[in-house]
Amino acid sequence: MASSILAKMAKSIRIANPTLIPFHSFRWRTLTTSVATAAEQSQADAASFTFSEDSAREDPIFVKAPNSKSGADSSSHSNSSVTMPTSFMTGSVVGKRFYKQVTTREADDRNGWTVMLDYRTLKTPSKRPLKLPTVGLAKAVAAEWEYQETDGIRPFSMPLMKLACTALERVPLTRPKIIEHLVQKFNQDLVFCRAPDDNVLTSGVYERQVEKIDPLLDWVRLEFGFKPIVYSSFFGGKQEDGLIKAVEDLLRKTDDCELASIDAIASAAHSLVIAIAIFRGKLQIEEAIELIRLEEDLQVDKWGLVEGGHDVDIADLRVQISSAAVFLALSRRF
Template identity: 25%
Template sequence: MLHTSDPRRKCTFSQESVPTEPALSVSSKYSTATAERRRFYQDVSISQGESGLYEINLDRRKLKTPGGKLFTVPNEALAVAVATEWDAQRDTLKFYTMHLTTLCNTALDNPTQRNKDQMINAALKFLETDTVCYRVDEPLALVELQKNEWDPVLEWIENRYNVTIGSSSSILGPEIPEATKDTFRQHLNSYNFWSLTGLEYVITQLKSVVLSLGMIDRHLSVQEAVLLSRLEEEYQIRRWGNVEWAHDYDMYELRARTAAGALFVHLSSESSSIKRKLLQD
């Protein structure tokens, strides 16, 4: 239950009990693919600190980042999402599934010590090698598939932002006009640092600025964006077959990471508070 009358708001989830401590710092290796740990807390809660930022508490111990900073998020909506991520863990904590927590830690610790301009420049580098801009010359069926599936997305984004991008079958890819880069630079600069962190994460998953913005702008669903980013691979699988479990696992993981990144972008831009019961039994 969220207590809106208290300036230090709190919302509680629950499981099993352990002794309390002032703060809790989880190992910096928890974002690796194999990191797991036995669940060591009963209750997950959020509270609003004096600064107005929201904190995550595990049995009343304040969560810290791998870098040792107090784990704080800018709004209530994101705090609830992260708390739900921790509460969803069962006997074993599967840190590699906690994408929102990882993105928050990245924004808070900023391990590469980059500023917004550096992040925007990195994102624009992907535009020069965008997945949907690189086309094949053969086989004809794949050429037509790329044209039919990717061209509408390119047309949408060119109209949406009044830019020219184009496509090419050359190994060098299309030559992106400077005016296009300037337009996207201005647009990306409108995002705050946290949202840029999430957007960059999505771009690295899809290898595409075009598909990422299409999804963030809600022109594409997560499933559509992921399938379009894997168009050639899916074509080859339909033609030659695949190792079913491996393909399904890769697809599931990519969807999960992409969806988490998109959610992080939207939640980190959220300014409103949630003033209703968060979970009902």
């Protein structure tokens, strides 16, 4: 479901940096967005949609206020916020769709854009307005909410919303730890692991790696001034300190949305190099997926595809890489 929603959403927005997305993947159409009136904006300030940080309580929630007979009670309900459980960030279905219209509007301080659910401001888990850097990203997140079915809100079909929460809340608080983790894993990067060329079982893999991955390693050398070292061990090996320092410096200069995207891609790809290549516009999504799945695709070609296994893995990888790349492109101000 997430892949279909992402595809529909991507058709509705114009990516600011098209080198990140294969041109044949998307046909563009315009997403219409309602602009709240002054009175509606005032109502939006009072009524909010939030996510709860209370992990101890994961009971089913009721998100539609009961009908009230008195005007006073009705006013009270309209001013209250709707709190969602933290299970939203873990993928559980969190309740039935309780809103009819999804719109976007400029933030009150005119520094970013917010998403509105029936003119209630969408909020982060810490109950701050979900303020996004560009209108394109706000519309993309709004599209994920718009495509939710009436029988339930499915967070696993909203990868951009999750990335937005990560960029706005997790990254500012844990930026040094995220960078430290990425640098620690750098020596075991997928693209540094080379199959032995003297084994009949792996010679085909080695030849494909030379053809497909060596150009990327050459780009790393030109980009950072150090030639990566390849290893035939699954445990990798030590790269030059200068290369590690150059990569770390690049990560430190990223903004929160960029670092969230790089971290998500690196996690899905098991490769910080591939994540940085997408970040710098060197790789498009399909090229990155091909490199990530290079060895497994060779095995599938030889032995066949296992339905319910390989096909699910491929779909999941496409959602993870595509959503992070789309989020990265849409978050950039040009």
